Amino acid sequence: MNIIDLDPGDPRLTADALPVLTELRPHLTARLLEEIYAAGHPQGLRFSALYDVEGGCAGVAGWRVITNTSAVRKLYVDDLVTAEASRSTGVGRELLAYLEDRARELDCRVLDLDSGTRRTDAHRFYLRERFSIRSFHFSKPLR
Numbered sequence: 001m002n003i004i005d006l007d008p009g010d011p012r013l014t015a016d017a018l019p020v021l022t023e024l025r026p027h028l029t030a031r032l033l034e035e036i037y038a039a040g041h042p043q044g045l046r047f048s049a050l051y052d053v054e055g056g057c058a059g060v061a062g063w064r065v066i067t068n069t070s071a072v073r074k075l076y077v078d079d080l081v082t083a084e085a086s087r088s089t090g091v092g093r094e095l096l097a098y099l100e101d102r103a104r105e106l107d108c109r110v111l112d113l114d115s116g117t118r119r120t121d122a123h124r125f126y127l128r129e130r131f132s133i134r135s136f137h138f139s140k141p142l143r
Contacts, residue, residue: 001058001091003098006047008037016057017049024081040064045078050095058086061095065106075103077113096129 006013014030022028037045044064052058062079077099082091096111103111114137115122 002051008041017060020060020081020083058083059091059095071110073108074110074112075108
């Protein structure tokens with residue numbers, strides 16, 4: 001397996017990563033993803049793609065480093081998606097290990113993520129990977 005950080009404008013972002021991302025974020029289009037990355041990259045947004053031995057994109061992580069009062073400095077995972085055909089093959093574990101290494105390199109104290117309340121399989125995975133449930137995340141739609 002090979003993990004590659006994708007820069008804005010990299011054609012692999014829409015050709016390879018987008019089909020995987022839409023398994024979690026079905027509202028994404030190529031244009032919207034490019035717009036989000038163009039705006040988010042200066043704010044620290046990054047995408048990393050894991051390619052399997054056949055060269056197919058098997059997983060994608062969207063992440064950023066955040067400095068705040070609660071964690072001081074953390075690597076926050078916006079998206080962690082394993083392609084359905086690649087689930088239970090170690091892709092998620094590899095991506096998390098990569099992100100943990102990046103977090104340590106970037107002097108982060110915490111690796112942090114949110115997970116939708118209905119994603120119980122993902123929750124079991126995160127608990128196996130030694131994450132703990134430390135808070136509730138509240139959201140209020142504005143539209």
